[in-house]
Amino acid sequence: MQRKVASFYKTEALQLNEFGQKAAYDSNTNCAVIAGPGSGKTKTLVLKVAKILDEEINDYQKVACITYNRQCCRELQQRFKKIGISLNENLYVGTVHSFCLSQIVSPLAHLVESELPATYSIANEKQRNDSFESAKSRIGEAAKYCSFATMTNYRMSYLERDESFNSNDILYANLVTNYERFLRSNSLVDFDDLILITRKMIKDYAWIRDILKAKFPIIVIDEYQDLGKPLHEIVLLLVEHGVKVIAVGDVDQSIYGFTGAHPELLLSLSERSDFEKVEMKLNYRSAQNIVNLSDGFVGANKGVVAHNQNRVATIDYHLCPNGLEEQVDEALKKALACVDLLESRTLSDVAILYPDAKTGDIVAQKATDRGLFYSRIDNNAPYRKNPMTNFIEDCASWITFDWKKQGKSIYLNDLIKSFTVLTRNFIEDIDSAALNFVKFLWSSKNISNLITAEAFVSKLITEHFSVFIDEPKTKDDFYEVLKMQSSLKDDGVLHNINLQMLGDNRDKSNKLNLITYHSSKGCEYDVVIAIGLDNGVFPRLVYKPRERVWYYPEDKELQEKRRLFFVALTRAKYDVHFFKSEHFYTRNGYKMNYGQSIFLDELDKKLNTYDCQ
Numbered sequence: 007m008q009r010k011v012a013s014f015y016k017t018e019a020l021q022l023n024e025f026g027q028k029a030a031y032d033s034n035t036n037c038a039v040i041a042g043p044g045s046g047k048t049k050t051l052v053l054k055v056a057k058i059l060d061e062e063i064n065d066y067q068k069v070a071c072i073t074y075n076r077q078c079c080r081e082l083q084q085r086f087k088k089i090g091i092s093l094n095e096n097l098y099v100g101t102v103h104s105f106c107l108s109q110i111v112s113p114l115a116h117l118v119e120s121e122l123p124a125t126y127s128i129a130n131e132k133q134r135n136d137s138f139e140s141a142k143s144r145i146g147e148a149a150k151y152c153s154f155a156t157m158t159n160y161r162m163s164y165l166e167r168d169e170s171f172n173s174n175d176i177l178y179a180n181l182v183t184n185y186e187r188f189l190r191s192n193s194l195v196d197f198d199d200l201i202l203i204t205r206k207m208i209k210d211y212a213w214i215r216d217i218l219k220a221k222f223p224i225i226v227i228d229e230y231q232d233l234g235k236p237l238h239e240i241v242l243l244l245v246e247h248g249v250k251v252i253a254v255g256d257v258d259q260s261i262y263g264f265t266g267a268h269p270e271l272l273l274s275l276s277e278r279s280d281f282e283k284v285e286m287k288l289n290y291r292s293a294q295n296i297v298n299l300s301d302g303f304v305g306a307n308k309g310v311v312a313h314n315q316n317r318v319a320t321i322d323y324h325l326c327p328n329g330l331e332e333q334v335d336e337a338l339k340k341a342l343a344c345v346d347l348l349e350s351r352t353l354s355d356v357a358i359l360y361p362d363a364k365t366g367d368i369v370a371q372k373a374t375d376r377g378l379f380y381s382r383i384d385n386n387a388p389y390r391k392n393p394m395t396n397f398i399e400d401c402a403s404w405i406t407f408d409w410k411k412q413g414k415s416i417y418l419n420d421l422i423k424s425f426t427v428l429t430r431n432f433i434e435d436i437d438s439a440a441l442n443f444v445k446f447l448w449s450s451k452n453i454s455n456l457i458t459a460e461a462f463v464s465k466l467i468t469e470h471f472s473v474f475i476d477e478p479k480t481k482d483d484f485y486e487v488l489k490m491q492s493s494l495k496d497d498g499v500l501h502n503i504n505l506q507m508l509g510d511n512r513d514k515s516n517k518l519n520l521i522t523y524h525s526s527k528g529c530e531y532d533v534v535i536a537i538g539l540d541n542g543v544f545p546r547l548v549y550k551p552r553e554r555v556w557y558y559p560e561d562k563e564l565q566e567k568r569r570l571f572f573v574a575l576t577r578a579k580y581d582v583h584f585f586k587s588e589h590f591y592t593r594n595g596y597k598m599n600y601g602q603s604i605f606l607d608e609l610d611k612k613l614n615t616y617d618c619q
């Protein structure tokens with residue numbers, strides 16, 4: 007029988023440490039791995055999956071490797087690739103939403119009674135917001151100050167539409183009901199629907215659990231702390247049905263409370279008698295002084311030790327009294343200075359972290375003014391990276407690649423494979439579609455100096471991606487392709503990008519990382535430069551009109567922001583620079599002097615206590 011994975015993973019696994027990694031790798035039962043930043047969770051998980059593929063899975067079975075967001079998913083795929091494992095018949099890697107849609111809702115929902123409309127699309131952000139606004143106006147004045155996040159939380163917490171759903175908070179129950187009604191009236195479902203419908207299907211039908219167990223006898227879930235109640239219930243139902251579950255996460259890195267995530271669910275899983283609990287306490291990433299500062303910053307001190315005992319990090323605060331724009335200018339200067347410090351360091355080893363996409367606009371504009379290349383991840387980035395936009399960048403790179411130059415190219419074979427994976431479920435005659443696609447690539451390569459990036463993307467869309475236009479399963483991904491196309495137009499933000507530069511976007515080397523605190527999860531950089539560390543900016547404050555005073559948000563929300571700060575701090579291998587102005591501006595433009603971020607105060611306290619510097 008042909009081996010499903012190369013044995014290279016075994017050599018890599020020899021590196022796993024005795025501080026939890028090996029125990030997780032060797033565990034033969036359900037396992038909950040709880041480990042802090044940089045402890046090698048992802049490394050261990052990837053090697054463990056390789057071992058499972060090699061030893062436990064037969065030809066007709068699959069391991070599902072699921073995570074919460076797109077970026078973590080990409081990271082996992084890249085890590086698999088590094089040890090010679092690509093997605094194949096026995097390995098599924100995807101987000102929880104794509105797992106629910108592609109493995110459960112889409113193939114099985116029409117066979118059971120479900121809430122799913124006969125034909126449906128996945129609602130995009132605007133459609134979700136429109137439905138929410140319509141629901142609010144249907145209810146009237148009482149719903150004026152209701153937020154989408156609170157509604158989501160309610161919807162993901164009260165899973166049965168029973169008395170407790172209706173009575174716990176009548177206003178939000180009403181809002182959820184109306185929101186769903188508006189979605190359905192437009193034949194739409196949203197991402198949370200996918201999870202809620204999946205949960206109900208798995209709960210109500212044992213034969214669906216049977217199918218899942220037969221196909222996916224082992225499910226591995228990364229970033230478990232980001233899961234909410236319905237997903238946790240799905241996991242428990244499957245575990246009780248005999249599916250083996252490996253859950254990996256870090257409670258202190260739970261930053262999706264606004265989508266209904268409950269970090270304590272990972273702890274409750276680890277305490278079950280049918281789960282082995284493994285903790286990892288070695289940090290491979292950061293210097294000891296960063297580890298000292300971050301350990302216990304959110305919860306109890308865990309006694310984490312830095313692997314690189316000799317590494318010493320600089321932790322610096324920088325005051326910019328003139329406000330955010332000055333912070334951005336100084337942060338960019340600092341980024342360049344940090345690159346100059348070490349010969350081996352490039353811009354891609356440095357990240358500027360900011361609290362929101364609006365601030366990202368300022369950073370991106372100022373970086374462009376300085377002629378810096380950057381890789382940007384936030385909601386206002388011209389387009390998001392996803393399998394389709396990555397594929398287009400890869401195509402552009404192949405077309406414009408100059409073989410005489412040094413560098414790593416993408417191979418035509420890989421492009422054909424990706425094209426097939428992307429389109430095979432939507433095109434009947436995949437062979438001739440692939441042949442046409444290859445002809446298109448070669449003809450574009452022959453005129454690569456003449457064709458604009460926009461013309462290339464437009465042609466690719468009309469001639470080879472038209473199958474995606476009304477396809478619900480790929481709607482969000484395809485939307486990013488359309489955003490890419492429009493940003494490349496004459497009036498778009500990327501109008502000055504040629505085909506080669508579009509191809510270069512696939513490569514992060516020598517590009518400064520511009521990223522929100524949120525999106526930085528799972529990343530690591532030599533140097534982290536964090537801006538906006540002022541009360542009122544990060545964390546945001548809440549205005550009490552009667553008292554005319556700004557307060558910190560309530561404990562739960564502040565704790566979530568604290569975890570976000572913890573995520574940012576723990577991305578750094580070496581140095582961390584915090585920028586602050588000690589004031590913020592209200593929406594009406596008033597300057598409020600509320601000092602540096604409370605999290606810098608807390609860090610100060612730790613610095614004084616432990617003499618971390």
Ligand SMILES: Nc1ncnc2c1ncn2[C@@H]1O[C@H](COP(=O)(O)OP(=O)(O)OP(=O)(O)O)[C@@H](O)[C@H]1O
Pocket residue numbers: 021022023027041042043044045046047048049050256290291527528529576
């Ligand atoms: N046993 C090991 N020996 C050497 N290096 C390791 C080992 N385990 C992990 N590393 C390295 O430590 C770094 C962090 O590992 P990894 O990204 O897997 O951690 P993580 O726990 O997933 O981090 P985070 O939760 O912060 O994203 C990586 O550069 C990885 O290669």
